[in-house]
Amino acid sequence: MAFLVRTALRSMPRLAGRTPGLPAVRAFQQGPLAASLVRQPSLGLRGFSAVRYAETHEWFESEGEMGTLGISDFAQGALGEVVYCELPEVGAKLKAKQVICTLESVKAVGEVYAPVDCEIIEVNEKLGDEPALVNSSPQSDGWLVKVKFSGSTDSMMDQAAYTKHLESESHE
Structure with missing residues (x-):
């Protein structure tokens, strides 16, 4: 942005x-x-939510011990048009930094990592029919999974830090 x-x-x-x-x-x-x-992104996020970003370009919106996970706009742009989403099963338990799902695009296959220890409570079923939602609306309709999580998201970046991270990556 x-x-x-x-x-x-x-x-x-x-x-x-x-x-x-x-x-x-x-x-x-x-x-x-x-x-x-200059179009402002329509994030569809509530004011009291805490959206954080991982260095691996996942976003995580938490409310209490529940959270929603997706990939950033930068990640979807780098990945290209998503044609298939391999999502986990509801009930799956994952440790932080484990692969939570894979996204196949016309250019590559991308892995999405769990930002914290979590249990999958819901997957975005719309992505089965419309995987390109990950591209067209990565931070609202294109979310991947909803989780119940434990641990802290303090190691993740806020929007300002993530923007600086993107700028530093573009200079490398």
């Missing part, structure tokens, strides 16, 4: 027909192109 914002902001002088500076930013932010070029 930060990449899209930077790209859009770099294009502002050309789009707004002005020189760089604050007036151009305001003109861009208020102009009709702003909504079409």
Whole structure:
């Protein structure tokens, strides 16, 4: 997302027909192109939830001892169009860093890891018919599993730290 914002902001002088500076930013932010070029993600997350990210590009939204797991927008973009999701069975118990499921795309097969010790309580059945939901809506309709978990998610990153992590990975 930060990449899209930077790209859009770099294009502002050309789009707004002005020189760089604050007036151009305001003109861009208020102009009709702003909504079409810089789209805010529709996360569908409640305000009291805690969304954290793993270095391996999974997101985890926790509420109490329950949580929802999926892959980040960056991960779905790197993976390409998902054509098959191999999801675990309800009731499966996993330790942190174990493979929780695999996603097959036209380019590669990606593994998704459990961020904490957990038990699968629900899988996203929609992905059987529409695996591309992982691409089109990775942080809402494209969630993978819901779990009951134990342990702490403190080692995971918040949104700001994850954005910095992505920037550091892009420079490597």
